[in-house]
Amino acid sequence: MTIRVNALGQPIGPALPDWTPCERPARTAMDGRTVRLEPLDPAAHGDDLWAAFSADETGRMWTYLPVGPYEQREAFDAALARNAASEDPLFFAVIDLATGKAVGFATYLRIEPAAGVIEVGFITFSPLMQRTTASTETMYLMMARVFDELGYRRYEWKCDNLNAPSKAAAERLGFTYEGLFRQAVITKGRNRDTAWFSILDSEWPGIKAGFEAWLDPANFHADGRQRRSLAALIAERRI
DSSP states (O other), rough: OOEEEEETTOOOOOOOOOOOOEEEOOOOEEEEEEEEEEEHHHHHHHHHHHHHHHHTTGGGGGGTTTSOOOOOHHHHHHHHHHHHOOOOSEEEEEETTTTTEEEEEEEEEEEETTTTTTEEEEEEEEETTTHHHHHHHHHHHHHIIIIIIIIOEEEEEEEEOOHHHHHHHHHTTOOEEEEEEEEEEEEEEEEEEEEEEEETTTTTTHHHHHHHHSSGGGGTTSSBBBBBBBHHHHHEEEO
């Protein structure tokens, strides 16, 4: 790739003459085959989410999140009310279409329309949706809105560097590891080194094709087992 230089002979980045700021994600639903993402509504989703999260009897799902676990429903309801009112992070409840129940939530956050950068985070999936088609389709729907509908340039994933499952999930979903921010955050009274991952708009077409091949019902055996992995399908298609 040819490096551009300015009048002083200094290297500079590629020109973006047609760039215009993106819109912020709307509080509207995202529909998939196995899930529907709805703007978080404590009245509509609170009972389902409390029941779904209560299936995690050890509190394991909250270890690397900055909030939780919640022992009292009152505290949980107060948190849901704050989350529902937030613009950034912007919370979406995940509805399992097989049951009609809310089983988790996820957010867009650090939303920067001028730069076309957005992060996915506060991914709070109950045991009812962990390691399921629903969890993967949730991530696909959120990516598709960002890139296909809104035209963002960069989609980020950040997690505690000690959270091995989260790092593995990022790589499975097509994110590229970018590095470690040491002593980046203090959360729950302890240090967090933060691992950074991203997907760029130029990478999205291949990643999208991999997701769609994986989500195709033909990719699953009658008992629900996948025929080919998402990582393999993305690797074949990404640029």
